[in-house]
Amino acid sequence: MNRVAAVDCGTNSIRLLIAEPGPDGGLAELDRRTEVVRLGQGVDATGEFHPDALARTFAATDAYAALIRDAGVPSSRIRFVATSASRDARNREVFFAGIRERLGVTPEVISGDTEAQLSFVGALSRVAPAAEPVLVVDIGGGSTELIVGSAAGAVTSAISLDIGSVRLTERFLSAHPPAADAVAAATAHVDALLDTTGIDFAAVGTWIGVAGTATTLAGVHLGLEHYDRERVHGSVIALPDLRELFGRLLGSTVEQIRALPSMHPGRADVVTAGTLIAVRVAERLRVDGWLVSESDILDGTALDLLRRTDPTGPR
CATH class of the missing domain: 3.30.420.150 (Exopolyphosphatase. Domain 2)
Structure with a gap:
């Protein structure tokens, strides 16, 4: 069972996509969720994650972790990408530790260039x-x-x-x-x-x-x-x-x-x-x-993860 779970955590929302290879060489979506958690609350002014923002994000991640477990996706096939707010926050290690505890993976703080590449691939996928x-x-x-x-x-x-x-x-x-x-x-x-x-x-x-x-x-x-x-x-x-x-x-x-x-x-x-x-x-x-397009960085991340874990998978 070649299923993957992609989580995109941005400044405003955290989103989940659980997918497997589709018959057309793309993605077969199994579950997709979005929660507005406002992780970036005040980061621009203070340079740090607010405790309330972390609490909201961890609560959403707990719910996602249960869905990922129920779908039978192992930690080796989970990718958690974090974007703008996580690049800017001084206390991001607190955030990293909380995500590792819940999902068993360390958030990947992607560069703006990587974020752009994944968004482009995802947008054009459908x-x-x-x-x-x-x-x-x-x-x-x-x-x-x-x-x-x-x-x-x-x-x-x-x-x-x-x-x-x-x-x-x-x-x-x-x-x-x-x-x-x-x-x-x-x-x-x-x-x-x-x-x-x-x-x-x-x-x-x-x-x-x-x-x-x-x-x-x-x-x-x-x-x-x-x-x-x-x-x-x-x-x-x-x-x-x-x-x-x-x-x-x-x-x-x-x-x-x-x-x-x-x-x-x-x-x-x-x-x-x-x-x-x-x-x-x-x-x-x-x-x-x-x-x-409803397909975006989340879809690009899932496609990239499928290609990494299954060389014969979607292209």
Whole structure:
């Protein structure tokens, strides 16, 4: 039984995918879970994990450990990747010890470049871009990855920027609705970092969005009363609709945002900041819309793990 378990722990959420090789050479998903734990709470300001954030993350990991055991996945086939918040926290050894105790593996704090590569592979595993080059944007809680490559999966450039929905909220947009000068400062900060990427945004043929900001916005855009992963996957948000949605979020309180169709309550206070990043990317593009993929770094991690543990497995 060649099953694997991939855990992706970011600044805002911790996610689990249990999978095995699929008949098409890809993944056969057995279980997928997401918990918003806000591990990165205050890390940008203090440089350390907050005890409450660690407690939330460990509780979610306990639940995941039980699911992994029930699926019969040994520790040798578990990969726990940790991203932006774990790269920044001084007390990350406390986090590592807690995860080792629960899963029997040490979290792998991946670099921004590795995060970008895994996100690109995952994003393209279940969507077919209509034009090249392909730009995959992964807006996380603490960082944003921008990956350019071909439809066949070859990456030509990968950039990780220290802007994300949680980080940007804590620095600039903690008030809801935010003041105009705060929005202007956040926009200038995002623009300054995007200007350093060297990406030829105008040449991009397909723009794909992965992770919580993109999928949450797709659910709201579609007007889903309850989040539906299959309907979100492969949906397209036209750029005028993205700008209109951003305007709605800017003028809303957290309670009003939380009440939007399919909005995850744990994302309501940070989705405006994530949308600002998306809009600033959109302003540089000449594409018609934002293609949303439910397959992302978690799928890329599981695929990579299957290839490591079974050389004859999916390619």
